Amino acid sequence: MLSSASSVATLVTLLALFLIAPRLAACVFRFVFRLIGWLVARKYRWKRDLIRARLRADEEEYRYRKAKSQKREDDDWEKVEPDGIGIDANGDAAGDDWDGIIGFFHPFCNAGGGGERVLWAAVRATQKRWPKAICAIYTGDNDVDKTTMLEKIESRFNIRLYPPTVVFLYLSTRKYVLSSMYPRFTLLGQSLGSLVLGYDAFSLLIPDIFIDTMGYSFTLALCHFLFPSIPTGAYVHYPTISTDMLDSLDDTSGAKGLNAGAGTGWKGYVKKRYWHAFAKIYGWVGGTIDVVMCNSSWTSAHINTLWLPSRQQAQLKFKDPTVVFPPVAVSELESIEISLPAEQSTREPTILYIAQFRPEKNHALILRAYARFLAQHRKTNTNTTQPTPQLILIGSVRHSSPDETHIYNLRLLAHELKIRSTTTFLCDASWPTILAHLRRASIGVNAMWNEHFGIGVVEYQAAGLIPVVHDSGGPRQDIVVDGTGFRATTEEEFAAVFEAALALPVKEKVAMRTRARGSAGRFSDEVFAEAWVGEMGKLVGLERGGR
Template sequence: MASLTTITIITLLVPLATFFLVPAAVGYTLKLALRSLGWSLKSKTNARRELILSQVRIEEEHYQETAKSTASSSPAGPEDDDWEKVDGTVPSVAGNGKPIGEDWEGIIGFFHPFCNAGGGGERVLWAAVKATQERWPKAVCAIYTGDHEVTKAAMLERVETRFNIKLHAPTVVLLYLSTRKYVQSSMYPHFTLLGQSLGSLIVAFDGFNLLVPDIFIDTIGYAFTIALSKYLFPSVPTGAYVHYPTISTDMLTSLDDNTGIKGLNSGAGTGWKGMAKKRYWHLFARLYGWVGSKVDVVMTNSSWTSAHINSLWGPARRNKKVAYKDASVVFPPTAVSEIRSAIEVNDSTEANREPSILYIAQFRPEKNHALILRAFARFIQNRKNSSSTTTAAEPKLILIGSVRHSSPDETHIYHLRLLAHELQIRDQTTFICDASWPTILSHLRTSSIGTNAMWNEHFGIGVVEYQAAGLISVVHDSGGPREDIVINLDRKGETGFRASTEEEFAAGFEDALALPQKEKVAMRLRARESAMRFTEEEFARKWIVEVGKLIDLRRKK
């Protein structure tokens, strides 16, 4: 692909960066220019589109021939492939009540430059691809990715190993981006939010130079790419699955927080720099709200995210001609059914539980592993100072998470190891990077407590996995864990503990381990029942309805 020129980049950035300042006449001229550029991109990529569709047909034919050969040679006879089946529990109508149909053969572009990262956002992406394949087997799922060192075969193998999601390879296409560095935070030591958002325009334009899809969905959180798509290709329906708003009212209020518990920017609003940061964030919030008006279908991963998105995007969307004005909550897919079938919870299995505290989360600063390390050290010290220890075995802390290689994550985990050493808990703390699914299942089966320390965690897939496995949750009292997951469901009783400070987490660990066995088992069973709201099947049902809206819009164009 030809490299992006400086003129092209400026053409993309100027209309958005100066949105509130450019006169209407000039804005109209820029809109026409961008549409002309979009028409040029479509013409330019038509040949590649035909090549991709031809390659998909070839791979599909080869797959079918191999499947027939295997079936004929197998004494057990042919086996059905899950991807070909349409789950009867998935709604067969779109949001307008019309049949969706399974014959749609277009290309859905998924914008996810870090699709090999192995985190919760990537589980959503691949589960979405699987649900799409099962509902529309002839559709092509094209993923815009910056993981150019990974082949499709290796990517899909990792998806199966990490998430236990098996995809139909022929209709998965990877489109390799060469500009992913422009969305990395390390590129923007100052004005990071604006820098990454504008940088995403460069990356999206890179992707559109490879292929213009029939439907464009951002599944990672770069909403500015959707605005660009709308200006370049007005006839392409757009969707957004929002894991976390780029900016939120909670972020704005955190600048004035003096407790130090509201995220990485807690208390950063003091002095002239703090005032400048406030002003910058408020202006960015206005721009972000305008961007939200360009999305045709909005999905959010939790009640907390939905409330913020409706607050930020709602006013602009109500003033625009969008078919679906309100965001829909589509809880992320979690392997609840598989975990429940693999792990039993009853009085007899309690003996297999060790006094271990498990934290499943990517090794990134916002996950606040340091808070858990300090809380665990305090918990251990409190036990040493107490004569009423109820557990004979020594408690352990197990930290499991993916690491984005060649990134600040590697340095971050190094500092976490140093902190564990300084707190004198190194021998009781285990770090496991990029664990396989069987390894995660093993620790879910034998641990007693599951924890999460991120302030305003948008949802908390790891917390749901704790519940499905019967772990007692001790999680941060904010965001998705507080609003949707660790709740008193139908007033049947608590499903875990919530905390905010080092002292509260330490107390939560002690309270959870000190519960009598009968109460422990009862809480574990309540948690498992609560987790059934977040199954992969529930996600697939809701995802299909929302994508069905986009297909319906495409058919009307």
């Protein structure tokens, strides 16, 4: 049997052959990969039987524990919601008796961010719609067992899953997709590394439907060539490369992300050529995926630019990507009161930033903007009885990763800016803790350039906070619209907007909070579940119809 490394070597050899004899190479490419897929399927077929046997045992144990504890809980997993019925590829209702295995490829499923909320909400919606289906999660979080993982999901996201039909498959090669492995040619290195990780996943289990929910689209292409009969789906949070990223190389303002201005000089020229070449490969990969979902209008526009040409040429039933907004706990957050009395008794002059502690979230910009705002605020507000505006940063941290160094540097920056006494860092906070801060804070901020969507921004709106976001990406196009918040770009602009938002008259604050909450209804859990089930119905239909 071929190892992961040898499989990647085979792929590289075939890519070289493509340059010499394209048509011959294509035939050889398909034959070799189908042969590898057939060998892998034959070798690991027994694992499917083992998982199904384990599922039956887990269900018996689960029901026994419930009966023994004599708890009468509303267990609706065996019911099909009337408004959640999926449609298969032939336009017929996809019956809830489908009992296939869905593989969710999400190597960092314990990260605790917005992408993970999408994953678990998708699993919950799938369980409710197809209660007999098995949801297999490919994860590299080998230090967290199933029970602990499910408890963290409920604590962090308030999402409760039906344990027996959730299976965790632990990957051993996740290191090959870490950016630290590739100090040069990172995009290509991680993409090729994801092929190793994908092969690792298929050696654990070959599913009936394979879905990537984290952005490793190269693994979907690998599945397409190894197992042509398996429908593939992608939920795209952020394009691996985008036209905005290509344009940012020539940006001299420094406002367009981490690579702004990196296209100058001979090294910049090489980087531009490399990125453009990678964009073409990425576009080709997008033409192999059966169903594509995008989390925002911004993401969809870029995926259309990069993937649609290849998808139009491919023999795909569903060529156009669909926008499926991420799920947000809107209904739960709507319990937070928005009124004149609440404004005066509950809301505090607090700026809240909920985002994973990673460089692209640009926490440093907010720290500098807050320091500038606070210095000016202290000069112009001599009333010492008024509370000092606070900054609270809440986010998840991937342990044993660069995230820990990043948050350490952020703490140092807060100390250097002399705002440490009014700045709070909360790592891996539970949902009740987050809810408490959403109830009290006045402003919710997001500083990421071209944030693909911004679940945290919708949470701000649903909770009645006034959002202040970077004037780009999903927050600009989909969320903070029609007088529901403020947008800014530079440190000076963010500082000025903080002052303007906190200085609004009480009635205007309440009016803006009310408008923001009304806008947030477009992004509820229920809306996401309905859209997800519809897209899943396409994949189920393809699987049941043998494509």
